[in-house]
Amino acid sequence: MTEPGGERNARADAGRRAGSRERDAAAVRALLELHGRTYAREAGIRLRNTPVPLYRLLVLSLLLSARIRADTAVSAARALFDAGLGDARSMAESAWQRRVDALGAGGYRRYDERTATQLGDGAELLLQRYRGDLRGLREESGVSERLQRFPGIGPTGADIFLREAQGVWPEFAPYLDRRTREGARRLGLPASSRELARLVPREELPRLAAGLVRVALDRKAADEVLAAAEA
Secondary structure, X not given: OOOOHHHHHHHHHHHXXXXXXXXHHHHHHHHHHHHOOOHHXXXXXXXXXXXXXXXXXXXXXXXXXOOOOHHHHHHHHHHHHHOOOOOHHHHHHOOHHHHHHHHHHOOXXXXXXHHHHHHHHHHHHHHHHHOOOOHHHHOOOOHHHHHOOOOOOOHHHHHHHXXXXXXXXXXXXXXXXXXXXXXXXXXXXXXXXHHHHOOOOHHHXXXXXXXXXXXXXXXXXXXXXXXXXXX
């Protein structure tokens, strides 16, 4: 008996959807394997919902938001922390030249003087307003806008912070912003945050976001992921 046209079409549509889901899953597996390392982890930050890791993430977000290579920003963050400037009190009480020297040691020379000033002013603001603990900011409304009150943190810096912090501040998940969606489009993945979030467990969202940012910034990384997904 000939299969009715409606049933044939429904089967074909179901097959296409299944094939698309399989391709998406393969691309996400390859992405996480090749580029799913968070920027916080690269900077040596063991991110937890405690004052020091959250402050270090704020510092990293400031450094990453400048027009400078991400690996240079990560290196500069490590240099600051290695120099004993990994908490708001130490940063606020440090000499400006000490901050400049640490940034330079990390290769962050183009913006070192301005950034050294921003780091000092931002640490003082954090101590004054939240006693050095960003969890106080978390409890307020308009978190993205409040993050942007810190010197050197604009919309891009706030996005960077919340992409990484969603792992410990789950009320902001899924935080998949414009940059992550650019990466998703390069890989042929769904463009909406909600659909992207369905592709991984919630605890993997920071890794997914970091990987998507990397492929958004680097066409070769995107090609590498697509090749691995098809292998």
